[in-house]
Structures are given as C-alpha cells and as structure tokens.
Amino acid sequence: MAKKLGMTIDLKRCMGCHTCALGCKMQNNVPMGMLWNRILTDGGEDVDTARGEFPHLHKSWMPLACLHCENAPCVKVCPVGATYRDEDGRVLINYDRCIGCRYCMAACPYNVRVFNWQNPVREPGHSYGEAPARPKGVMEKCTLCVERTSKGQEPRCVEVCPAKARKFGDLNDPNSDVSQAIRERGGQQLLAEKGTKPQIYYLR
Numbered sequence: 001m002a003k004k005l006g007m008t009i010d011l012k013r014c015m016g017c018h019t020c021a022l023g024c025k026m027q028n029n030v031p032m033g034m035l036w037n038r039i040l041t042d043g044g045e046d047v048d049t050a051r052g053e054f055p056h057l058h059k060s061w062m063p064l065a066c067l068h069c070e071n072a073p074c075v076k077v078c079p080v081g082a083t084y085r086d087e088d089g090r091v092l093i094n095y096d097r098c099i100g101c102r103y104c105m106a107a108c109p110y111n112v113r114v115f116n117w118q119n120p121v122r123e124p125g126h127s128y129g130e131a132p133a134r135p136k137g138v139m140e141k142c143t144l145c146v147e148r149t150s151k152g153q154e155p156r157c158v159e160v161c162p163a164k165a166r167k168f169g170d171l172n173d174p175n176s177d178v179s180q181a182i183r184e185r186g187g188q189q190l191l192a193e194k195g196t197k198p199q200i201y202y203l204r
Ligand code: SF4
Pocket: 013, 014, 015, 016, 017, 018, 019, 020, 021, 039, 061, 063, 160, 161, 162, 163, 164, 165, 166
C-alpha cells in the first residue's frame, strides 16, 4: 500500500520554543524574512502574551506549516501542475515549473505558502542545508523535509523538538507512532469542515 506520510503535534507538550522553526529554516535554507514553519500564540492580542487577568492567565502555542492536505486546494488551482502530491502523500512544488502566479497561495486556507522575492544566496564555506536553492519568483513551503524523509530520516522539526511534541510517520500504517497517537488522543485536523483532509494532526 502507498504511504500517506503525516505528523502529529502535541499541543500539550509544545512550549513555543521556536526550535522547530529555526531547524526548518536551516535545513531548507529558507530566505531572510520568510518562514515555512511558524509558531502561533493562542493567548493575548500580541505574540507571546497571555490571555485573561492575573492569576487566571492562559497561553499556548500552535506550530503551523503546510498540512500536506490529501484533498489539497493548492494542487487543484495550479495552472501548470507545479504543485503536486507525490506517491508518499507529500504536497510538493516543482520550482522549474512554477510561474509565480500565486493562485495556490490564495487557495490555501491555512496561509502557509510563502512567495520567494529574493535571489538565492550562497556564500562560500557556509552550510545551507540540504534543500535545493529556489530561484526568485517561485512559491515555497514545507516539503516534509523531502530530502531527509525520502531517505528514511525524520523531518528536521521532529528531530530537534526538545519537548518531543512532534511525531512523524505513515498514516496508512495502523502501527505507526502517528496512527497510534491519533487513535489514543483523537487527533484534530485544522478546519476539517473545509474538506481538505490535512495529514498533520493536532493532539490537544
Ligand atoms: S520545537 Fe517542539 S516545543 Fe518547540 S515550538 Fe516546535 S513543536 Fe513546540
């Protein structure tokens, strides 16, 4: 059976440390001013502030990147077939095909696609991660670290999370860590009513 790669993110464990966001940026050489993986704050009106009044304060975090939707609207609207779902269920972008029209950005209900306005930078002697350089004028987003996961490694965000809040695996395998976690904890798909069928599940 084909794989359906996915992830669980345990919001009870996530402490908003941003390590996964930085690990992602380094792994994928995400340009200045752009993030493929962001940590949203559920709390006050400003980032990293609490909601409520002392001593009844509340703050929690929600990491958000591409959810690798099984029924992805970004794939459907791309006029040149640059955005596609691969055989293991990752939603990817062919940078050579992308014409930068940004239809996919408008179609994604999760606001996780970022447009690259910059020419790639490659200083000699600096490590730029494993992901290929993207030309100016193409769309980018999380690839589930395809360069790593196609070799059997975990995505970088899973590997570096100090709270072990993230698990990665095959949703089609009932014995995988992710399938078991979803069964035991009742994984939540973001905006499930949209019918996009995200493959990243949140555990609350
Ligand atoms: S590294 Fe782990 S704990 Fe830190 S923000 Fe990311 S998911 Fe949360």
